[in-house]
Amino acid sequence: MAAKAEQQLLKLFSGLDEGRQKALLEYASFLYERSEKVDVAPEQPEIIARPDDESVVGAIKRLSASYPMLDKQYMLHEISGLMAQHMLQGRAAKDVIDEIEVIFLNHYQKLQTKEAE
Numbered sequence: 009m010a011a012k013a014e015q016q017l018l019k020l021f022s023g024l025d026e027g028r029q030k031a032l033l034e035y036a037s038f039l040y041e042r043s044e045k046v047d048v049a050p051e052q053p054e055i056i057a058r059p060d061d062e063s064v065v066g067a068i069k070r071l072s073a074s075y076p077m078l079d080k081q082y083m084l085h086e087i088s089g090l091m092a093q094h095m096l097q098g099r100a101a102k103d104v105i106d107e108i109e110v111i112f113l114n115h116y117q118k119l120q121t122k123e124a125e
Contacts, residue, residue, distance in 0.1 A: 050078070053077070056071075058070070064094050064104050066092055071108060075116055078119065083112070083115055086111050087108055087111060090108055
């Protein structure tokens with residue numbers, strides 16, 4: 009839900025003139041300052057066990073469910089390249105899935121580092 013709201017806010021913001029953008033930022037800052045500051049622990053992945061004979065598409069779905077906090081658009085290029093290797097070049101699904109799992113883990117670790125800053 010937050011990602012959808014962010015996209016909608018960005019769309020609205022970009023449609024405003026400079027003066028109204030500044031006013032919106034000031035209002036958002038006002039609301040932020042008045043809000044209660046709550047330390048929220050970063051969302052932890054709920055790793056779903058890897059079934060035997062899993063397909064590459066099944067692995068992507070499983071990992072997406074395991075890491076719901078990740079924005080998949082940032083992994084799309086890497087994952088689609090591996091999918092192409094599997095589908096077009098006959099690379100073994102097991103090897104491709106191993107690499108996709110590493111991609112998800114690396115992106116999660118980057119998110120953790122970013123949130124810690």
